[in-house]
Structure formats: C-alpha cells, structure tokens
Amino acid sequence: MDEWIADIQFERISPVMRLVKKFIFNPLANHLPAAWWKTWLREGQSELALANWNDPGGWRSMVISYEGNPEKPWDKMLVKGGTIPMALRNRRRLASRLIARLLEQADHDPAHAMCLGAGPGLIIMDAMRAAKKNSVATLVDISSDAFDFGLAEAKRRGLSDRVKYIQSDVRDVKQMLDRPIDVVKMIGIFEYLDDEHIVTILEALATMMNPGTSIVFNSISDRHGTNQFFRNVFGLHMHHRSPERIEALLAPAGFGEFRRYREPLGVYTVVVGTKSATGKGLV
Ligand SMILES: C[S@@+](CC[C@H](N)C(=O)[O-])C[C@H]1O[C@@H](n2cnc3c(N)ncnc32)[C@H](O)[C@@H]1O
Numbered sequence: 001m002d003e004w005i006a007d008i009q010f011e012r013i014s015p016v017m018r019l020v021k022k023f024i025f026n027p028l029a030n031h032l033p034a035a036w037w038k039t040w041l042r043e044g045q046s047e048l049a050l051a052n053w054n055d056p057g058g059w060r061s062m063v064i065s066y067e068g069n070p071e072k073p074w075d076k077m078l079v080k081g082g083t084i085p086m087a088l089r090n091r092r093r094l095a096s097r098l099i100a101r102l103l104e105q106a107d108h109d110p111a112h113a114m115c116l117g118a119g120p121g122l123i124i125m126d127a128m129r130a131a132k133k134n135s136v137a138t139l140v141d142i143s144s145d146a147f148d149f150g151l152a153e154a155k156r157r158g159l160s161d162r163v164k165y166i167q168s169d170v171r172d173v174k175q176m177l178d179r180p181i182d183v184v185k186m187i188g189i190f191e192y193l194d195d196e197h198i199v200t201i202l203e204a205l206a207t208m209m210n211p212g213t214s215i216v217f218n219s220i221s222d223r224h225g226t227n228q229f230f231r232n233v234f235g236l237h238m239h240h241r242s243p244e245r246i247e248a249l250l251a252p253a254g255f256g257e258f259r260r261y262r263e264p265l266g267v268y269t270v271v272v273g274t275k276s277a278t279g280k281g282l283v
Contacts, residue, residue: 004097004098004101005094005097005098005261008093008094008097009093010090010093010094010263010264011086011087011089011090011264011265012264012265013083013086013265021083021225022225026225026226026229029226029228029229030225030226030227030228030229031228034232034233037229037232037233038233040074041074041233044072044073044074045072046072046074046075046078047064047070047071047072047075048061048064048065048070048074048075048078048079049074049233049234051064052234052235052236053234053235055145056234056235056236056237057191057192057234057236057238058119058143058145059119059120059141059143059145059146059149060145060146062088062119062122062188063119063120063122063149064079065079065084065085065088065089066088066089066092066122068080068085068089082226083224083225083226083265083267084224084226084230084267086265087224087263087265087267087268088268090263090264090265090268091187091188091218091263091268091270092122092123092126093263094261094263094268094270095123095127095185095187095216095218095270096123096124096126096127096130097127097130098216098261098270098272099113099123099124099127099131099183099185099216100126100127100128100130100131101131102182102183102214102216102272103127103128103131103133103135103182103183104131104132104133105182106133106135106182106183108180108182109133109134110133110134110135110136110162111131111133111134111135111136111182111183112135112136112137112138112179112180112181112182112183113127113128113135113136113137113138113181113182113183113184113185114137114138114140114173114177114181114183114184114185114208115137115138115139115140115184115185115186115187116140116170116173116184116185116186116189116201116205117140117141117142117170117186117188117189118139118140118141118146118150118165118185119141119146119150119188120146120147120149120150120153121137121139121146121150121153121154121163121165122150122153123185123187124137124139124163124185125137125153125154125157125159125163128159128162129157129159135162136162136163136164136179137162137163137164138163138164138166138176138177138181139163139164139165139166140165140166140167140168140170140173140176141165141166141167141168142167142168142169142170143167144165144167147165147167150163150165151163151165170189170201170204170205171200171201171204172204173204173208174204174207174208177208180210180213181208181209181210181213182213182214183213183214183215183216184205184209184213184214184215184216185215185216185217186201186215186216186217187216187217187218187270188218189217190217190218190219190239190241190246191218191219191220191238191239191240191241192237192238192239193239194239195249198246198249199249199252199253202249202250202253202255203253205253206253206254206255206275209275210275211275211276211277212274212275213274213275214272214273214274214275215250215255215272215273215274215275216270216271216272216273217246217250217270217271217273218268218269218270218271219241219242219243219245219246219268219269219271220238220239220240220241220267220268221240221242221266221267221268221269222240223265223266223267224265224267227240243258243260243269243271246271247271247273250273254275254276254277255273255274255275255276256273256274256276257273257274257276258271258272258273259271259272259273
C-alpha cells in the first residue's frame with residue numbers, strides 16, 4: 001500500500017535546521033518562563049495561542065495549523081516553522097490520502113465514512129474530494145462549535161448534501177447510525193484521551209463496525225521536542241504513545257492487521273487497522 005502515499009508532497013526539515021531546533025529553539029521554547037511567553041503571545045495577539053487558551057488542542061487551533069497561513073508575526077513563526085504544525089499538515093495529507101483509497105475499496109455505493117472527534121471535518125472533506133468513488137460522511141463531535149465552520153467549508157467544496165454533523169459523545173453514537181460504515185476516522189483524538197477512555201470508545205465502536213471495515217487513527221511521539229512549551233504555555237496535556245501501544249489498546253476490541261504510515265518529521269504515525277470478525281457490526 002506504500003504506492004498509495006508515494007507521491008505526497010510532505011513538509012520536511014533540513015538536517016541543519018533540525019540541529020538548530022534541537023540545540024537552540026526548543027530549549028528556549030521549553031525553558032524561558034511560561035509567563036514571559038504568555039505575555040509576548042498575548043501582546044502579539046497570537047491567534048494560535050488564543051485558540052489554545054480557549055480550548056487546548058481544540059479544532060480551531062488545528063484549523064490554524066492546517067491552513068498554515070496566519071497573519072500575526074508570532075503565528076507566522078509558530079505555524080509555519082513549528083515542528084508540530086508542520087507535522088499536523090503532513091498528518092492531514094497522509095490521513096486524507098489513506099481514507100480516500102479506503103473509501104474507493106468499499107463494496108457498495110456510496111461509501112460511508114464516520115469521523116469521531118471530527119471538528120469541522122476538513123480531513124474527511126479532502127478525502128471525499130480525492131476519492132474516485134461516491135461517498136458520504138457522518139461527523140461526530142462532542143462540541144458543535146466547529147459545525148458552522150464545517151458546513152460553510154462543505155458548501156464551498158460542493159459537499160453540503162454529503163456530510164451530516166452529529167453532536168454526541170463518541171461512546172453514544174451507535175443509536176444515531178443509519179447506514180453501515182466503511183471507514184472510521186479517529187485522527188487527532190487519542191492523544192487527548194487516557195487509556196481507559198480509548199478502550200471504552202473502542203468497545204462501543206467495535207459493535208458498530210462490520211468485519212473487514214477500516215479504522216484510521218494516529219499516534220504522536222515526543223520527537224517534536226517542545227512538550228514543555230505546549231504544556232506550560234498552551235495548556236496542552238498530550239499523551240505520547242507509540243503506535244504499538246495504541247494498537248495494543250485496540251486489539252481486544254477486535255482490531256488488527258495494522259499498517260503504519262509515519263510522516264517524515266517522525267511526530268505523527270497514521271495507522272490503518274481492520275475490524276476482524278469479533279464483535280457485531282451494524283449490517
Ligand atoms: C484536536 S480536535 C481534532 C479535530 C479533527 N479530528 C482534526 O484532526 O482536525 C479533537 C476533537 O475531538 C472532540 N472530542 C473530544 N472528546 C470527544 C468525545 N468523547 N466525543 C466526541 N468528540 C470528542 C473535540 O471536541 C475536538 O473537536
């Protein structure tokens with residue numbers, strides 16, 4: 001399946017810039033007092049900082065990083081040059097490409113993707129536009145904050161009648177499903193949840209998915225080197241886990257045949273798993 005992603009244009013960091021980040025930028029980001037950073041970012045009206053202070057790691061900060069085109073000077077530096085925002089854009093490209101190909105493999109029409117912790121749903125919209133097969137998507141989020149933004153984006157891309165937004169906790173979504181799922185997308189959510197929460201979600205999910213259907217999720221490693229900055233300045237408490245660790249949490253719920261795709265900065269790995277015959281799907 002590597003041919004699925006062979007032509008993706010990823011963002012990369014030169015070896016020299018890696019060293020500069022490791023020995024100069026990251027120590028400064030991590031060790032200058034958080035109060036100084038907060039004052040500078042507040043006075044510089046950083047939209048990325050404001051988005052994180054309002055909702056740490058929420059959808060708005062994702063969109064600012066995905067779009068990669070901010071106006072304020074601090075944001076230009078953080079969003080364009082920061083390792084995590086660059087890796088987020090790589091993750092978006094990787095996940096949308098994989099989901100597009102998985103939708104094309106569905107054995108019925110239209111293919112159906114379900115996005116859990118969807119935010120506005122930019123990744124699934126990228127995938128639907130790229131897939132050479134008709135598809136629809138159900139987007140579930142515990143907060144409806146992103147839905148207006150998502151609907152406007154869907155309209156702009158001609159997808160309004162193919163996306164449906166549901167405000168719900170992912171653990172309660174089963175009763176709202178009206179058609180079988182081909183692909184479940186859980187990008188950008190596991191890193192904010194503890195193990196117990198992930199296991200509960202996966203147990204619920206396993207009862208909705210038929211054997212042979214796919215789940216797409218990601219892990220995050222601490223290779224970005226700025227965990228202290230994100231924790232102390234932005235209030236982000238991320239769970240850094242290896243792909244193997246997350247796969248071990250998914251396996252008891254009947255997921256396996258994991259295939260890993262690491263983006264070139266080594267921060268995110270996008271993993272595709274397959275639902276086995278264990279567990280009852282919605283047929
Ligand atoms: C970091 S954002 C990721 C958004 C999107 N998946 C992306 O990659 O851009 C995480 C989203 O998960 C949602 N979320 C967190 N816990 C949830 C839960 N238990 N049920 C549904 N949504 C949840 C949040 O509201 C937020 O919009």
